[in-house]
Amino acid sequence: MIIAIILVSLLVLLFTGLPIFAGLTVYGGALLLMTQGNFGPVTDIMFHEVNRYLLVAIPLFGFMANIMIKGKVVDDLYDAAYTFTRHLPGGLAVATILACTVFAAISGSSVATAMTIGSVAIPQMLRFGYDERLAYGVVAAGGTLGILIPPSGPMILYGVTTDTSIGGLFMAGMVPGALMAGIFIVWALVRTTISGTTTREKMASVDEMALAMRKSFWAILMPLIVLGGMYAGVFTATEAAAAGAWLALLITVFVYRSVGLRAIWQSAAEAARMSAMLFMILAGATVFSHVLTKMRVPQQFVEALVAADLGMMGFVVVMMAVVLILGMFLESVAIILITAPIILPAMIHLEINPVWYGVLLVVNLEMAMITPPVGMNLFTLKAITAAPMARIVAGSAPYVLLMGLILALLILFPQLALWLPSKLL
Template identity: 65%
Template structure:
């Protein structure tokens, strides 16, 4: 009962509109004062957890994403995807999903993916006969792939908090990410074939057109291959991969595309720094929160409760995923990871749940949070770039919510969908 009161109090505080980092810090500091009588250990607790080499990857990936956005490389990515799929039913929509998938492997951010691809794809989809509702929903959903397909900021964060292999998490996210992309593309084809007769289709691209499109997007598509390939080949670690990716993105944008100057690099660095600072401030509050919960022996009580009720692995996961789905309607992804992971981790270890498998389920649920009202960040992103009514954007995303729930259930029922690749590649 104590944990529910604590979580309820924290959520209510965050509902007041207090910034997440401030709410976590004040609430956790208050709990520490009540339970330990002073705040003397707070700086040591925060420093010990943040003094982690793997966290360097977060600002580096953020910088890489900003450079790729500044360089407008997404235009060539979308053009190539459209050239390859324009003859299919729903070809423009499929091209949008394909572009989201590739850009997700570059940016690691759902909001960046939805914003960047949306600015290019939404006008194109509407021009080819898609209803605005369909275009908004598809881009909002496609953007969520940014945090599942590696590299992924939330996966890095979860890996640090759960002490799980980040390389293993990246590998585990690949097949589920492709599976969701295929589900989205399949739905787009079905919806176009049976519900949007006005959608235009073009003739199949010639080999010359395909060759030209692939040539234009060669460097953009090579970037995620080089970064992930080098990491899994053992050339560099997951943290070093972020540095390599940032450097390669800068070289491609500045030398190959020649549309990024010193001012753009400075602005990208500032943007990455702001994103990272916000994340680390939230982490600091969540670290104290997890420390207080441990001192209050709440994780141990949850382990005892879970084992005594005998829900079983799937029953426990169903309950946790349901809770996270509800939290996702009101809180952003970082807060959910940092609030829930320290609580469920001891129970997972006691029940023998693979933390990499759980991490993939968690991230898919966080993807759902991006397109579920009232606080779906991708919904707000589409609102920002189109100024469309929020009701229209939300209704367009509803089919994709069901598709993502279906994907979540499938991966929960068949863990090998997520675990096969990391076992083959890394033996984890």
């Protein structure tokens, strides 16, 4: 009962519009004062939590994504994808999903993927007569791949919070990410065929395909070097982020010659701003998790779980339902940092593989990105298109169901996520 009271009170506080980091810090501090009369070593705990080598990867991956966006590398990536798919019914929609898939391996952000690919793809699809809802849905759903296909900011935060291998999480996200992209493509083909939307052109010649590959070479090479180097043991996750940041600079400055000192400074500032926000939320979540531990909330949660006798699968299904509901109102970072400290002891007790659960969690958070009322990708598309929110939501709705199907498959068949890490680690 005390768990429900604490969480409901926190949600009510956050719904007042108070920033997440402030809500977590203030509420956690108030609970500490109520339970033990002082704050204790909270400042030391907060500093220790954010003073982690692994967290350096977040601003570095953020800088890499920003510099690639400003360098207009994505334009060649989208053009190449369309060159290979233009002979298909709905070729632009398929090209959009493929471009989102590759860019997800560069950006690590759903919002950045939706904004960048959407700015290029949506005007093109509308110009060729695509239904608005189809165009919005493809970009909104394709953008969510940004947090499943590595590198992924939420996966890094989950790994740090639960002491789970970042490399293992990244590898575990690749097969589900490819599966999700494939299902999105199939749905786009079916949807365009049913609606009669066709932009079929003559199949590209070998020379045209070769030219497209040459133009998009650097965009495709980026994730291959960064992620391939990490999986081959050449880089750690943090070193891979640093290598990616340097490679992005070299590509945009010396190959594309599309960025200057001003763009580099702006990219660094944006990455720093995003990272500072995440680290402040992480510090606030540390205070909240510290007071929960002092109040023995995780232990009580485990005891209640044992008494309920849900079993491993029952626990996972219940938690996915809880995360889905929370995702309708809270940002993904807050959900990870609020729930992980509470459920970790239960996961250990039930012998749940933390890598598998991490992938399930991220897929669920992807659904949250396109689920109203607080779906970040929905607001992103609203910002770049000025379209009515009802149309954007209607276009995204089928993809929520498809993601639910993928989530169910991952629950029933854990090896979809765990097979690749078991082979490479």
